[in-house]
Amino acid sequence: MNAPTLLADRYELVRQLGRGGMAQVHLAHDRRLGRTVAVKTLLSDHAQDTVFQQRFQREAQAVASLNHPAIAAVYDTGEGEVNGVVVPYIVMEYVEGATLADLLERGPMMPEEALRICAGVLRALAYSHEHGIVHRDIKPANVMLTTEGQVKVMDFGIARAMGAGGMTMTATSTVIGTAHYLSPEQARGEKVDARSDLYSSGCLLYELLTGRPPFDGESAVAVAYQHVTAEPDLPSHRAAGIASEIDDVVMVSLAKGREERYQTADEMRLDIEAVLGYAPVPGTTTQRATAVGHPVPAPTQGGGRAEQRAARSAGDDRRKRAVLVAGAVAAVVVCIVAFTSFLGGSDDDTFAxxxxxxxxxxxxxxxxxxxxxxxxxxxxxxxxxxxxxxxxxxxxxxxxxxxxxxxxxxxSDGTGEAEGTVQVPDVTGEQEDAAMATLRETGLEPVRDTRESTEAAPGTVLAQSPEGGEEAEAGSEVTVTVAVAPAAVLRGDGGG
Incomplete structure (x- = not known):
């Protein structure tokens, strides 16, 4: 058995936990302090690329300035040699648990649990925003729930710093993020601020409640267009057991205009906690909805909430008409901006x-x-x-x-399989995203299956069919079996 790689004469890289398009994460042992850590290293293919180096450094700088129990901590940064290549690395807190993306594979959560998790995300964002950092990529894959039920926000790789004159990129002014969780201003390629994270948090909460994001489509452009112009269905119309008060919170967070949304993460969190019964009634959505132009009268005996919705609907008519009038313009803007931006375009000498x-x-x-x-x-x-x-x-x-x-x-070296057939790559042991990407690049169509496992990290590929090394027709399916945490682990928060 090969000895573990020793990074910077201090960190033993034990095994790979995950791999993305820019970096890979290893479970590691800190010899000096005798603790388990996670070490994120830039992929060797990108080690000499200034674009990737800058993004990697931005993540280290952003998170190193944040010290909060709901944010995965950074302990150390530097450069070290991995397989003969000098790469930058970030040493982070090792979080044992599962991402919300993993948990959502089992379907939507109970409303109380979804609200509790979102409140934890908002605590992290309130602290981040207070320190001048906007995350810009809040989504289920970037939030973990530990085995003790604690929320941890991760991956500040595209975080953006807030300057005195508004939002200024630390690198380039590019539309970055994941289409299903983009705020309307991100989809249009505009500057972002803290309220953009709150819109993404609303999308996250919507998916936790219903099992689906508020908007979906055949392409990133189609999804971005809906973020700018379409009104989402109420969560209660997509899933049973969701109270109207929860609908209120979600719909305020998903307002198209920033001024109509929650203005701070704490404001949204207090409304969530009011619904959960943690905060006094005066901090509820009813007051917030009124403040942003959605008149909501006080409840009356026997049908107050229905009257509230009727009043809100009337108050929304003007805004909806404005959206329709602007629809043609928005369509052009979104199609141009989203198409170029999702392929990597920008307005600061950055392009696809x-x-x-x-x-x-x-x-x-x-x-x-x-x-x-x-x-x-x-x-x-x-x-x-x-x-x-x-x-x-x-x-x-x-x-x-x-x-x-x-x-x-x-x-090309002039060799390879005849056109029409390909050799199936072996992706067992890899992280799901990387494995799926490898199969698609080879011309195969991955099909996801899951299996509970206590030994492999969630998202690790346990098996595949056909196996690596076999021949397959280009475009044929490869079943990829991915590890998910057992049900007992997923519910391991003790009911908090």
Missing amino acids: LRDYSGSSLSEAADQVREDGLSPETGATRSCGKPEKVICATSPEAGSQVTEGATITLHP
Whole structure:
């Protein structure tokens, strides 16, 4: 058995916990302090890329300034050698539990549990906003629930700093985030502020309650368009057992205009706690809804909530008409901004890397230079294309790059499977997102299955069919069995 990798003469990398498009996370042992930690390292393919380095450094800087029990802590940062390549790393608190994305695989949560979790997220955001940091990517995959039931907000990799003159990017003004949780201003490519995180928190709460995000579509552009122009269904229309007070909280958080939403994370949290019975009635949504232009009269005996909804509906008519009038303009804006932005576009010399595959090495190098980038030749690959024809690039086509960035071109070695068949890659042991991406890049269609496991981290691929190394028709399905936490672990919060 190989000895564990020792990073910076201090951190033993025990095993991989997860892998994404930019970095991988390892379970590690801190020899100096004798504690278990999580070590996040930039992928070696991106170690020399300034764009990825800057984003990685932004995450370290953002989280290192935050010390809150609901935010995964950063203990150390630096650079070290992994497999012969010097890469930056972040040493973080090791959180044992499951992400909300994992928990949602079992379906929606009980309303009380969903509200409690969202309140925990809002505590973290209130602290983050107080220290000038907007997360910008609140979603189920970036929130963990520990085995003790504690909420932990993670992944500040695209966090943005708030300056005295409003929101200013630490790097480029790009629309970044996940389509299903984007605020309308993010979808339009506008500056974001703390209220953008509150909209995303509303989307998160909506999904915890109903099992589905408020908007869905066939593409990121379609989803972004709905965030700007469409009104979501009430959560109670999508799932049973959701009280009208909960609908109120969610719908205020999902208001299109920032001024109509909650203005602070604490304000939204207090309304949630009022619904749960933790806070006095004067801090409830009824007051917030009135303050932002949704007149809600006090409840009356026998049908107050229905009267409230009728009054709110009348108050909303003007805003809905305005949305319809602006619909044509918004459609153009969203389609242009979202299409370019989700592919990596920006308005600060940041743009989407085009696909050079299929061109000869010399032609691709010329194209890279024409795009204002610097080409270099990387290792050859077996991809079934003729020799010296480009198989792939690093970073991948569609990635966000800045002018002058180095693009590594990987030419074909002239070998590979005949067209129409592919060799199935072995993705067992990998994290789900990385495994699915690998299979799709190979031309296969992954199908997700789950299996409870106490030994593997949630999201780890336990098995696949067909197995790695077998031949399969391009476009055929590969069943990927992913580990999920057992039901007893998922409910391990002690009823808090």
